[in-house]
Amino acid sequence: MAKQFGLLARFKDTPDLFHAAEKVRDAGYRKWDTFAPLPIHGLPAAQGLGRSRVPVFTLIGGFCGFWIGLLMVWYMNLYDYPLLVGGMPFFSPIFPFPIAYELTILLAAFGTLIGMFVMNTLPQHYHPLFNSEQFLATSSDQFMIAIESSDPQFNTEATRLFLEEIGGTDIQVIEE
C-alpha cells in the first residue's frame, strides 16, 4: 500500500471552516492547512499563521532597483561615455530619478511575485491532494482541512475522530 499523506475532511461553509481551523490550531497540530475557494478574512490568524513574509522580498527588490537605476545612469552617462547635452550636468540625482524610480517598482514587483512563489513553495505541479476528486472541487465551492501524517500528533484513528468532532464530513485518507 502506498504511503499515507494525511486526512482530508470537508466542512459545510465559511464559518464552519473558520471555527474548525481554530480548533485544529488549539489542538496543537502543526502540519495541516485549510482549503477554500476564496481568501477568508482572519483565517490566517485562526490557523495560527503570522503575517506573510512576502514584503521582505519586495523590499529587497525595491532597494536593488533604486540603486541599479542610479548606478546605471552614473556609469553610462558620466563614467563610461560622458556626452554633453544641453549644458546639463553629466550626472545629478535629479534627472535620473524617473529611471531609478521605475526600476525600483519593476524589481520590487518581481520581488513580490517571486516572494509569493517562494513562500508558497510553488511551482509544485504535483501534490498528493490533487489525487482526490473531492479536493479538486475545493476550487469551486468546497471547504476542506487536511492534516498531514507527518505531523507528530497524527494518528489516523484519533485524527479522524478529531476531524469528525469539529464538524468534518466525508473524511478521506489521501495517499502519496
Add this chain to the structure above:
Amino acid sequence: MSTHAQANSSDASIAFAQTASVRASRDYTMPALIVGLVGTAIALLGFFTGMSAGDSRPLFSWLIGLSFWLSIAIGMLFMTLIFYIFHAKWPTVLRRQLEHGIGLFPLLAVLFVPLLIVPFIHDDPGILWKWMNAERYIVGGGSVATDPLFLHKSAYLNIPFFIGRVIFIFAVFAILGYVLRRLSFQMDKTGDMANFHRARIFSAIGIFFCAAAVTMAAIDWFKALEYHWFSTMYGVWFFAASMRAALSVTLILIVVLASRGVLKGLFNQAHRYDLACLMFAFTVFWAYISFSQYFLIYNANIPEVTFWYNIREKNFDGSLNSWWWISLSLIFLHFLVPFLYLLFYKNKVTAKRTLFIAAWILLFHLLDIYFNILPGKLPLENPAELGYVVRQFSITFYDIAALAGIGGLCIWSYLRSMKRVAPLPIRDPNISASLAHHE
C-alpha cells in the same frame, strides 16, 4: 439590540456628553484659553510694534502661525468631505473629531483680520504682500507701480478684490463647516437619514468650492508673497500639505482620546492602521506634487520661475544660504523618513509609534510652511546696485507666540465644541461597522 425609547436619547446624549468628558479626563479648556489669549496678545503686540517700526518679521510670524492652524482645519474639512463622498465606513468613529476641527473657521477668520487691516493703517501697505504698495522698490530697479508684471496682474492683485477673495474663502469653509456639523449633530438627535443624505450631497458640491477656495488661499497668501512667480501646481501643493497636517492631528487626537476617558479602546488597531496608511499615501502625494513642481522648473530652467527655488538655495553671490538646509530637510526628513517609517507594519499600528510619526510630520509641515512663506527677495539698501538679499530662515519669539496663541485659541474652541455633543456620531448608519472595524 437596545430597547431604549427614541425620545430619551437626545437629551440623555447631551447631558451625558457634558458630564462624561469632564469626568473622564482633566479639563484643558481654561488653560488653552489662557495660553491662547496670552500668545495672541504677545504676537499681536509684536505684530503692531513691528509694523510701526517697519519690521515685517512679526507679521510673517502671524501669517505662519495662522497658516499652520488653518491648514489643519482645511485638511480636516477635506477629510470630512472625502469620507462622505466615498461613503467610507471605517472613519465614522473619528468623524466627530473632524467635526470639532471644522468648526474653527469663524475663529480663524477673525484671526485673519489683523492681516487685512495692515494696508489701511500702515504707511507701507506692502510690508507683508509687497504688491500692496505701489511705491515699493523691487529687485531689478523701479517700483511695483512701474513693474510691467504687476501692472499685468493688477486686475487680480488689488486690495478690494483681495479682500473679496478672503471673504469668499472663509465663507466657503465656514458655511460648509457649519452645515456639516449641524447635519451630523442633528443626526445624533433624530437619527433621520435625510441628514446623512444631505451631508453627502453638500460634500459632493462643497468640494468644488473648497478646491476653488484652497487654490485661491494658496495663490493669494503664499504665492503672491513673491508675485512674480507662478506655478499651476501650487494649489494642489497646499491641499496635499493640509491633508498631511490634518491626518497627523487627527491621529494624535484619536490616539490620545482613545488612551483615556470614554473613548478608551474604541479606536482600535485597524483604525490606526488605516489612518497611518492614509498618512503614508499623502506623504507620497505631497512628495509627488512638490517634486514634480521642482523637477519641471529645474528641467525647463526658465529664469522667470527658477528664481523662486534659487532664493531657497543660494544667496545672490551664489553661496548656499539657510534655506538650502531647510530644502534638504524637507526632502529627507519630511518625505524620506516618514516614507520609510510608514512602510513598516508595526509602525502603523503601535499607538506610540504612530504618535511619534504624526508629531514628526506636523513639525516638518510647519517647516514646509516656513519654506513657502518666509524666503523673499529683498532689494539692497541702494536700489541702483545689482543684487538682492534673501530673507533667511529664523525662528523668532513671535513665531512661537503666534503658533502657541492661535493654537491655544483653536484648542479652546475645539474643547468647547467637544462638550456640546456626544464623542461619537451615535446614530450614524455606519457607526457600528466602524466600531467593529478590523483588519
Add this chain to the structure above:
Amino acid sequence: MATTTSNLPTCPAQAELLDQIRPAEHKETPLVGNKRDFPWVTEKICTIVESRVPTWWWVAFAMALFTASFTGVGLVWLVSTGVGVWGLANPVNWGWAIVNFVFWIGIGHAGTLISAILCLLKQGWRTSINRAAEAMTIFAVVCAGIFPLFHVGRVWFAWWLFPIPNSNAIWPQFRSPLEWDVFAVSTYGTVSALFWYMGMIPDLGTLRDRATLVLRRGMDETLTPLQRKVQTAIWTLRKYGYGIFAMGWRNAGNHWRNYEMAYLLLAGLSTPLVLSVHTIVSFDFAVSIIPGWHTTIFPPYFVAGAIFSGFGMVLTLMLPLRALYGFHDLITQRHIDNMCKICLGTGCIVGYAYIMEFFIAWYGANPFEEFAFINRAFGQYAWAYWIMFSCNVFVPQLFWFKAVRRNAAMVWIMSILINVGMWFERFVITVTSLANDFLPTSWGYYSPTIVDIFTFFGTFGLFSVLFLLFLKVLPIMPMGEVKFVMPQADPHGHGFGDTAQGANSEMKGGAH
C-alpha cells in the same frame, strides 16, 4: 480580528455611550445581486471559457481582425516608405503618433486604478470589473507602444532605446524625457502583466481542477467515439494549459495568506507606478519650454485625465459585456453608478486643470504663454478645443443625475464621448502649441495623412482582437475575489450587511 469590540467598557460612562449607539437604518444594495451562491459564480465564469464561443464572438472577431489590418497596412506603408508619409512637417513635428500614444496609455490607467488604488481603498465593488480592466490596461499599452516604436523611423534600431551596448558604443541619454518614457512604459507593461497574472493564478487553478474532474469522470457516453476523442483532447489541453500557469496552486490557507499579501503589495507598487507613468508622459511636454507645455500642473492633470479616459473605456467595454453575458448580478447598477461618479470626479479635476492653466497663463504675464492659451480656445484649432472642453467637462456633469446613470444606453454613449474628448485633449495640447509658437512666420496647420488615420484606426481593431481572445481564453472575473465580497464569505456567519448589527449586539452583550 475584532479585538476591541469584545473588550468590556472601561468606565460606566463608556457603557452609557455604547448603549446609546443605535445606527440609523441604511440599506445597501449587495455587490452580487439575487443572493447568488459560490457554485453559481464559478459556473458563470468558467462556462464562458469552457463552452463553445457564441456567434457574436466570431462576428466581432472577424470585424476586429479586419480593422486591425489597417494598422498593418499603415505600418507597412510607413516602414517601406519612411516617416515622411505621416502628416508631420515643420513646425508640427509631433502629430498623431504622440497623441495616439498618450491616448492609449491613458486608457490603460483605469485598469490599474481599479485593481490597485481601489484595492488599497478597500472598495469591494472593484472585484467584478478588475480582471477585464487589467486586461484592457495591457492591451492598451500594446497599442500605445506601437506609436513611439515606429516613430523612431528606423524601427529595426528601436532596441537602441534600451540600455544595451550597441556597435557605436553609445549609451542612451538619460537627460531626455523620452528615455524616461521608455523605462516608464516598459515597466508599466511588465508590472501590469505580473499583477494580472498573479491575480489569475487561483482562477487558473480552478479551471485546471475542473478540467481534471471532467477527464476523470469521462466524456459524455452519448457522443461518438471521434467526438469523445476530440473532447478529451480539448479538456486535456485545458488541464495542462491552465495547469502549467497555475503553478500548482492549491487554495491552501497559507497560499491565500501569501497571495493576499503579495496582491496588496503589488497594488501598493502599482499605485505610484500608475501615477508615475502618466507623470513621465506629461514630462515629455512639460520639461520643455514650449508655451502651453511648460506648466507645473501637468503631472496630476495628466494622471486625472488618464483615469478619466480609462473609466470611459471601462464603461464602453463593460456595458456590452454585461448585456451579452448576462452579468447583471455581478456588474450591478451600483457598479455602474460608481464608475459614473468616478468619471464625474476625474472630469471635474481635468476641468480644474483647464481653468488653472488658463488663469496662470494670464497670471504668469508671459505673452507667449498667454497667447498659446487664447490661441487654443479661439485660434485655428478652436473646434478641437471646444470638442475637448465639452466632452470632458460638460458631458460628465450629466452623471449628477440618477436617471442618466440608470440609462445604460446613455451611459454608453457618454463613455464614448469621454474618450473622444480625451483624444482631443492630447491633440489640442500637442498640436496647438507647436503649430503656433514663438515665430509667426513659421506657423503652420497640421493635418494627418491617410497613413496616420489607417494606423490609428487599426489600433482599435488590434485592441478588440486581443480583448476578444482574452474573453475566450481566460476567466474574465476573479472568482475568489468576487466570492470574497459575497455575504457567504463572512467567517462569523453573518453577511456584510449584518456585520454592523452583529458586532453591535456583541458589544452590547459586553456592556450589560
